[in-house]
Amino acid sequence: MSLRMGSELKLRTGSETKGRPGLGLMSIDTKFEGMHSMSMLAELGKQSTRKGTATSVGPAAVGPSSEATFEPEPKYRTDYRYVPKQDAFYKVHKELRSWYDAYMYCESEGSSLLYPKTEQEWKLFKGLVQEISPNTSDVWVGAHDLFAYDIYVDTDGKEISQYYAPWSPGEPSSGRTNREYCVEVWYDGKLNNNDCFEIYPFVCKRLNRDITFNSACQTPDPEFIPSKDGSRCYKVHKQPKTWTEAFSICNVEQAYLSIINDKEEAEFVGQKVKSVIDGVLGDFNRNHIAVGFHDKFSEGFYKTIHGQNLNSVYHEWATGQPGDKADGEDCGALTADGLLDDVSCTKSRMLFVCERDIEINEERQQTVAEEVDENGEEME
Structure with a gap:
């Protein structure tokens, strides 16, 4: 289970894999949850400026009060995209890795290898991959039967049969004979079990509710501690x-x-x-x-x-x-x-x-001072 972070292999597309068509993903022009393009996903994360209580999930509610209040924009890593309808952050990794390496890479970023659990998230997954890597024919997802034959679970250990699990016809098949313990989205846009050491792109996910942002260090990782001057x-x-x-x-x-x-x-x-x-x-x-x-x-x-x-x-x-x-x-x-x-x-x-x-300004100096007081960690 080595973590091959430096891989620079070329992305495999449908035209490069045994002549198969590209992954059955939605077109970028397809309407998705009220959007005309997957590129509009970024717009969903922007704050409303309407008077009232604004959230990143929907328009502000206009109440009797004349004062506007705003819910702060959710924060995570700068290379992840926030999707309000899922209240979660996503990142498509175009680099090719084994299932094990994909799992560990997401863990290293503080997230999890994505298994889409609803039909809505399944459409989101396909659209994200199509936007970043058009014509991709195989993508790892966070499911496997490594614990027991033919019991497919996600990375939380829960059976995917209780979620949305669209297997390709005839799949899963030959799980133990061919070492096909891990799950991918196949060229037909459905699930297939495959050898965990095959190398494919993947998607990482982090739920917003599970994030406690380390504002002093501008990272979701709580283990970073600031120097005394916060720089x-x-x-x-x-x-x-x-x-x-x-x-x-x-x-x-x-x-x-x-x-x-x-x-x-x-x-x-x-x-x-x-x-x-x-x-x-x-x-x-x-x-x-x-x-x-x-x-x-x-x-x-x-x-x-x-x-x-x-x-x-x-x-x-x-x-x-x-x-x-x-x-x-x-x-x-x-x-x-x-x-x-x-x-x-x-x-x-x-x-x-x-x-x-860390870029220093007056507001940050105050934040650092508060966090240093709270946890007692600082550079002497």
Whole structure:
């Protein structure tokens, strides 16, 4: 179940898959729930400006009061689309992944691999995919029979037979003989069971009611904590990963592998990792923390992942480092003593910290102050 976040495979379309027609999806010109185009989905998330109580679901109700009140726009990740009729956020992933990787990728974004549970959501699913990836012939959905033969459940473990489950004629079939444990929407627009290691696009979903937005860090992830001035936010990851994996995970979280700008930040990142490391089990490099610099482009020419020369930021190396140039140690780490070292990008597993830059204004400073007071977490 490896998480292949860096896949750059070309999108498979109907014309590229054994001559089959494209997935039986609705035309973009088809009317859908009062819309003339799927591109109008974005419009559904916009606030009404009519006088009265406005919501993102419908027009404002005009009451006796002359004062207008407005429900705030729901917030989630900036790469997800809000659909008011479902009160949920959606994202179509065009990149091709196995069912397992699709499941984990949605989890990494704080969402779930979508299984449309109603006929209305089924139409939405088809329209979203058609808008982003026209003529797509196969798309993973969040259902499987991995737990028991021929008992198909969604990612919450509930049987999909209790929902809308339009199987293609003759399907599901040969589930155990051909390792066809996972469910896709097939070229005919209906369900088919298939080998979980086939690679297809997929859709992630997050219900609005399940989101508590972290306003101090402008993310739905509650594990990010702000610096004292609110200009940056940090998240300590407690599962050891290689440098390459850590870089990918931070990118998925709309953040980046922490760049150490000065000694104060080096001490802060080190202290945060030390505060959790004793509770992390398993065999990994406990003396290093993956951080955002490398010399992948030219041996000995160290740059941050944002292209800065390492000498323009924090560059205090541990004794004898950088190390042996023949070992392929092209990626950056911070030692337990707060000094820099170079390590293998793909062999050594370490803890790491993801970082986000936050735009500062007067309103944000107040929000950060309130959240720091509430949870007591801040960069000293």
